[in-house]
Amino acid sequence: MKRIEAISMFNVLSTVKVNKMTDELVEIVLNNHLAVHSVQKSLSDAQEALSRRVLEGISDDRQRAHSELETRLKAEKDPQKQAELQVIINDTYADIVEANRKFVKVYNKLMQSDVEVKLDKVERKTFLKGCADAGMQLTPAQLTALAPMFKDVEEAQPADILAEIDELMKD
Secondary structure (H helix, E strand, O other), rough: OHHHHHHHHHHHHHOOOOOOOOOOHHHHHHHHHHHHHHHHHHHHHHHHHHHHHHHOOOHHHHHHHHHHHHHHHHOOOOHHHHHHHHHHHHHHHHHHHHOOOOOOHHHHHHHHOOOOOOOOOOOOOHHHHHHHOOOOOOOOHHHHHHHEEEEEOOOOOOOOOOHHHHHOOOO
């Protein structure tokens, strides 16, 4: 499972109301929540360490000044003033801009990394009934995030889209 998928599952499981679920279902939900929580916790720790590393050597005052300019840029409605602020940021704080670019690049790679998570499996209908009994509604997107914990959901095999494109280009 990709780290981003485990984080999505953590976010959904954090909202599940277990108060009126069966003991068996409560145990499954809580065990799975704890399993993906460890992934979330390690990501949070890694995020802090990565931030410290990429900003190492850049003074707190420069970071604050850059942050204030970024806030002004986001609040600015006038495109001309936005462009002026962006030039100031790019010229004056090129080191921080580069550090932020590096942070995003590494963070995105972290999110796409595979992680091993041991999940307790449950029938999807059983889980949905437990949620209904607890007065909770789930969206299809939330159910998709939880799919790895369902016994009756097969993992989709990635399509070989490049081979399909090659085949279509032959005409």
